[in-house]
Amino acid sequence: xxEPKVRxxxxxxxxxxxxxxxxxxxxxxxxxxxxxxxxxxxxxxFGGRALGEAQEVFAxxxxxxxxxxxxxxxxxxxxxxxxxxICDMIDWGWLDIIISTGALxxxxxxxxxxxxxxxxDSAQTDADLYDLGYNRIYDTLEMEKNLNHIxxxxxxxxxxxxxxxxxxxxxxxxxxxxxYLSEITTQPGILRNAYLxxxxxxxxxxxxxxxxxxxxxxxxxxxxxxxxxKNPAEALGQMAFNFNPFFDLGSYTQRVLKASKMGIFTIGxxxxxxxxxxxxPFLEILQHRLNQTLPLKRFxxxxxxxxxxxHWGGLSGCTYSEGVSWGKFASIEDGGRYAEVLCDATIAxxxxxxxxxxxxxNKEKGSTK
Numbered sequence: 129x130x131e132p133k134v135r136x137x138x139x140x141x142x143x144x145x146x147x148x149x150x151x152x153x154x155x156x157x158x159x160x161x162x163x164x165x166x167x168x169x170x171x172x173x174f175g176g177r178a179l180g181e182a183q184e185v186f187a188x189x190x191x192x193x194x195x196x197x198x199x200x201x202x203x204x205x206x207x208x209x210x211x212x213x214i215c216d217m218i219d220w221g222w223l224d225i226i227i228s229t230g231a232l233x234x235x236x237x238x239x240x241x242x243x244x245x246x247x248x249d250s251a252q253t254d255a256d257l258y259d260l261g262y263n264r265i266y267d268t269l270e271m272e273k274n275l276n277h278i279x280x281x282x283x284x285x286x287x288x289x290x291x292x293x294x295x296x297x298x299x300x301x302x303x304x305x306x307x308y309l310s311e312i313t314t315q316p317g318i319l320r321n322a323y324l325x326x327x328x329x330x331x332x333x334x335x336x337x338x339x340x341x342x343x344x345x346x347x348x349x350x351x352x353x354x355x356x357x358k359n360p361a362e363a364l365g366q367m368a369f370n371f372n373p374f375f376d377l378g379s380y381t382q383r384v385l386k387a388s389k390m391g392i393f394t395i396g397x398x399x400x401x402x403x404x405x406x407x408x409p410f411l412e413i414l415q416h417r418l419n420q421t422l423p424l425k426r427f428x429x430x431x432x433x434x435x436x437x438x439h440w441g442g443l444s445g446c447t448y449s450e451g452v453s454w455g456k457f458a459s460i461e462d463g464g465r466y467a468e469v470l471c472d473a474t475i476a477x478x479x480x481x482x483x484x485x486x487x488x489x490n491k492e493k494g495s496t497k
Contacts, residue, residue: 154169161486162479163483163490166180168180175470183487185429185431185465187487188465190221190391190484196389198224198393198404199395200395201227201400202399206318207270209245210473211235213478214321215317218318218321228400229337229398230334230337233302234278234337238270238277246268248268281305291347293370295375299376302323302331310324330379332399387425389428390428391429392427395477396473401443402443408457411423411424426457427464428465429466430457430464430465435472
């Protein structure tokens with residue numbers, strides 16, 4: 129083994145002369161809004177710097193007229209009362225496509241029809257909560273009565289569709305629910321606002337949600353009414369309907385093919401994130417294995433807020449740099465701009481949105497902030 133090299137103490141470099149970016153102490157007395165605060169945080173360190181830099185990347189992404197803006201959402205964000213932020217992002221034109229878990233959309237649907245979630249009292253045991261009809265999500269309660277009401281809505285929407293012959297996918301289903309909501313309420317809701325703005329909502333793992341269970345209940349009911357089965361257990365094997373998740377994959381990929389640039393904003397990770405990001409490898413696979421010429425697509429903007437670190441090995445925590453190796457993202461050298469904030473979304477997300485909103489308004493007013 130060679131001896132360690134001793135550096136020359138007479139030739140130590142200076143960061144200023146080397147053109148390094150200097151940091152500055154955070155002076156909150158000089159930050160009179162979230163935009164200024166985040167700009168100053170970008171000149172600090174650790175998580176604060178990451179959030180501050182996310183403002184710059186996201187503001188550029190949503191201001192780019194050529195960028196197809198994809199939002200992916202997982203975790204109990206609607207139960208955590210973050211649903212209105214998604215509604216605002218829709219209304220402000222910051223999202224062109226939404227990809228979500230079914231649970232997030234189901235609980236958001238509950239909000240949009242005026243039902244309520246409640247704070248959990250830790251004096252109650254989970255067994256007591258079950259008996260009372262309260263479903264616990266960490267520190268918040270979802271009433272089973274709420275979910276029963278949603279099932280009635282879903283059944284009503286499905287009754288109006290031709291389930292025997294017409295194709296059905298999560299995009300089509302979400303659009304129909306959004307249409308229904310637009311006709312019965314003026315209250316903001318993710319599916320309602322998305323419908324009014326013509327934004328598709330995809331739920332890749334559709335059956336892993338209350339929405340999926342409600343749809344299955346509707347189909348089983350139809351089987352029983354037709355006398356094709358004697359009981360629900362028997363009917364489970366006869367749920368023959370034209371629900372095809374590949375309609376979602378095709379619809380999403382067609383939209384991506386038309387885009388000149390792509391950006392992704394992610395809360396959490398999981399199936400929504402991976403499903404959104406796999407479109408680049410999918411197009412590359414089609415080109416290679418089918419010997420067809422197709423444009424290769426890469427995300428060039430990316431902002432994600434998720435507390436999961438990369439060393440756990442899960443998709444939720446993997447870096448955008450790792451995604452470059454899969455052909456999902458453009459490298460930094462090829463123009464990719466990314467920000468990754470390892471933080472609880474209920475903390476970082478509202479601050480980031482408030483800062484970017486003010487930054488854009490300031491720009492429209494000609495402010496130098």
